[in-house]
Amino acid sequence: RLRSVLQAIKTAGLTLKPSKCRFAYGELKFLGHVVSAQGVSPDPAKTSAVAEFPKPSDKKAVRRFLGLCAYYRRFVRDFAQISAPLTHLTRDDVQFHWGKEQEQAFDELKRRLRSPPILGHFDQSADTEIHTDASNTGLGAVLVQRQEGAERVIAYASRALSKAEQNYSTTDKECLAVVWAITKFRPYLYGIPFRVVTDHHALCWLANLKDPSGRLARWSLRLQEFDVTIVHKSGRKHNDADCLSRAPVEPPISGADDDDDTRFLGAVNATDMRALQRDDTELRSVIDHLEGRGGSVPRVLSRDLPSFVLRRGVLFRKNFGTSENPWLLGVPASLREEIFQACHDDPTAGHLGYSRTLARIRDKYYWPKLPKTVHLYTRSCHECQRRKKAPTRPAGFLQPISAPTTPFQQIGMDLLGPFPPSTTGNRWIIVATDYLTRYAETKALPSGTAVEVAKFFVESILLRHGAPEVLITDRGSSFLAQLTQEILRLSHTSHRRTTAYHPQTNGLTERLNKTIADMISMYVDVEHKTWDEVLPYITFAYNTAAQETTGFTPFELVHGRKVTTMLDAMLPHEPVDDGCDDAHAVSQRAEEARQLARLRIHDQQRVDARRYNLRRRDVHFQPGDRVWVWTPIRRRGLSEKLLKRYFGPYKIIRRLGDLNYEVLPDGTRPSARRQPRPEVVHVVRLKPYYER
Incomplete structure (x- = not known):
């Protein structure tokens, strides 16, 4: 045996310190236990501390005593039942009171630990049995072996039932006791034949169910990796496990088995x-x-x-x-x-x-x-790829839109709403902003149709500021309608559309939308019926307020002068001689202000891009790469939080600049007669597809 032990230590690559080794001893003390050829028992030197423990005077002392006893609880049958009065005292909602029950429990635990049983050593060649039982409150199990013609206890175990488990039928509780006990003693049982002794006759056929279903089927699968035989023993002859089940030591297992279908690894003995x-x-x-x-x-x-x-x-x-x-x-x-x-x-x-x-x-x-x-x-998990965002920084560096050189050379346009119907029947606001001066044009509309959008473009943009070279909008149907496109063609205006689900492309207009909504909320009535009446006033307020980026008001950059308000007309002020009386000087000053505004916009964009790119990754895909496309969807009756976020896989068809890509569903053949039109997608919506 010594040779076998030393060989095992050598195989494991362990080393021993001679001064700490003991050879040819009949009995050894180890970790508070006495180990001998007869078995394992508590060290009397340690249990004497229990015998001499003074009567507790507060909860803290009770906890110390129970902690000392619990180290040896596998030697004390009915430990939980005996210690229950003391355990009750340790609860936060219980006032400390030392009574007769506590005194009896205190003395009984001392007595039992003064003369504990000797638990036997496990012998894998000996006949092995597990005695199990279940009560309404707990499970009990005893691991025993037949050694030299006598029955030796190897280990005791018990635990309480959870609330869900207490609702099980009697058969299910008894079955749970079997499965739990085998799992508890698995290091002893795996690979050897053994018996489970139960006082519930119905469990004898558990391991041989022909058409198992539900919870019993799953438990039956768990037993298939063991060489186990289940035998019945009447309750009167089954006292060892029975009393343990009625006095459970361990707490109930959290997340106990329930009725949900669960896959298990196929049983392998x-x-x-x-x-x-x-x-x-x-x-x-x-x-x-x-x-x-x-x-x-x-x-x-x-x-x-x-x-x-x-x-x-x-x-x-x-x-x-x-x-x-x-x-x-x-x-x-x-x-x-x-x-x-x-x-x-x-x-x-x-x-x-x-x-x-x-x-x-x-x-x-x-x-x-x-x-x-x-x-x-x-x-490469398909479900994880469809649902989870990439655990990295978002893709795509910021690419600011360069400020134009003249007012209303490049504008952004968007629809804001719908709002509650106003007293005049309006529900929408159409917003346009100039990318140089930040000047805004707004109008309340009864609907967001192409006719209304086209009319606004003609009356508020073309007839007031001239035809812009570039119009930036989202992909709303009103902006893509044939009527709108025809007017843009006739005015020689290039139409740039944002990519789907990426409104940041027209970020200047989106920010103006928020500002207008905030300003309206300050003046709207409680029924939200007069929001369109204050729209012209708050638009004027916006256009005559200095912009932090440019340092000028939009009105000043467009008209070349500061606005004269009613307050200016009411209060006296000294006229200022700025030397700009003639039209040429006024025009020159306006042009200088616009150029200065353009430089300030450029400087601010560089600062914004530097800060923005710290939280981004520079990601590039190549034609032929397979990707997932993030697409937010809503379905009536379903929770948006539980829906899949990504769809695909898609294949990259073409790269459009640094940020946009044309994609098609993977598997689409180029020669297909009804090939779908490629979708333009911003890189922030893409992530690589990994195939398993």
């Missing part, structure tokens, strides 16, 4: 796992090395060789993480897809990202290059 591991080339090389058959081991595994061990013929790797599992199962390539589905795709895994999926897998499993394969799997 130890025999199948041994065969599957040996079918995997990489894992087989490690197994051959451990079994002394030699052979080469891949470099990716050779550095970890001291960490591998064979347990009952199954390959495990030592767990160096913080998990409670000391050994990680070596997963062959044939089972990794199922592991991924269970740890990422399944509802119980939640389609979480790379880090959490990796942590979930690393908690129990190992295979070569695990982080890389998890990264590739989570990155």
Whole structure:
């Protein structure tokens, strides 16, 4: 036995300090326990501290006493039932009062820990049984073995039922006790035959259900990886687990099994796992090395060789993480897809990202290059790609629209609304702004039709300021209508349309919309019926207010003079002789102001771009690349927060400048008779498509 122990330590790559080693001892003290050939029991030197513990005088002392006792609670049957009066005292909503019940519990725990039982050592060659039972409040289990003709207790376990579990039927509770107990004692049971003894006769056929469904089906699947036989024992002969179920030690498990359909990894018993591991080339090389058959081991595994061990013929790797599992199962390539589905795709895994999926897998499993394969799997998950935004900065640097050289050479236009119907029947505001002077033209409209838009363009733009060279609008139907397009053609105005779902292209007009709405809200009546009456006044206020960017008022840059208000006419003031009495001087001063405004706009755009680009990435795609396209959608009766955000995959057809791309649905043939028209998409709406 000593040779076997030392060989196992050597295989694991561990070293021992001779001064801390003890050889040929019949009994040893270890971590507060006495370990001998007969079994494990509490160290009397430690339990004497319990026997000498003074009667608690406050909640803090009660908690200390219970913490000291709980370390040895696996040696005390009915621990939770005995300690219940003391546990009740530790609640925040209970006033401390030491009564008869507390005194009895205090003395009984002391008595039991003065003469605790000796728990046996587990022998994997001995007959093994689990005795389980369920009550209305908890589950109980006892792991026992037949050793030298006598029944030895190896471990006790119990836990309380959650509120949901308390509503289970009797059969479901008893079945839950079996599944939970086997999971609790799994390190002892995996790979060996054993029996489950229960006082509920209906469970004898659980592992052999022909057409299982629901919760029982899922539990039946969990048992298939074990070599288990379920036998019935009457309640009168089943007292050990029965009393534990009525005095649970551990709290209920959060997120207990419910009625939702859940996928489970196909059950693989130890025999199948041994065969599957040996079918995997990489894992087989490690197994051959451990079994002394030699052979080469891949470099990716050779550095970890001291960490591998064979347990009952199954390959495990030592767990160096913080998990409670000391050994990680070596997963062959044939089972990794199922592991991924269970740890990422399944509802119980939640389609979480790379880090959490990796942590979930690393908690129990190992295979070569695990982080890389998890990264590739989570990155290429179709559902995650459709729903989640890229965990990086948005794409696309800012490209400001250069300020024109003359007023109303380039304008932006947009519809603002709909608003509540005014007393005159208006519901919309059409807004136009000049990209040099920031001068605004507005008008209240009963509708946002192409006729209304075209009429505004003619009357408020063409007849007042002349034909602009460039008009920037969104892709609203009123701006794309044939009537509007014909007027723009006749006036030789180039129409630039923003890309879909990217109004920032016409950002100057969008910002003006917000300003106008804010200003109207200050003066509108409580019923919101007079908003159109104040529109001309707030437009005048906007045009005669100095712009922070240019330093001038829009009125001054358009008309070459400052506006004269009613306040100016009412109050006396000294006339100012600025030397600009003739028309030429006035015109020259206006032109100088416009050039200065243009320079200031340019300087401000550089500052804005520098600040904006700190939060952006310069992303480029090439023709033929496959991408996802972000498209916000709304559907009646569905939550917008739960809808998919991305659609595709699409294929890049052509690059239009630095920010825009033409895309078509992937798979569209160029020779198709009814080929869809390519869609122009801003780069901020695109993200790469990763194929699995």
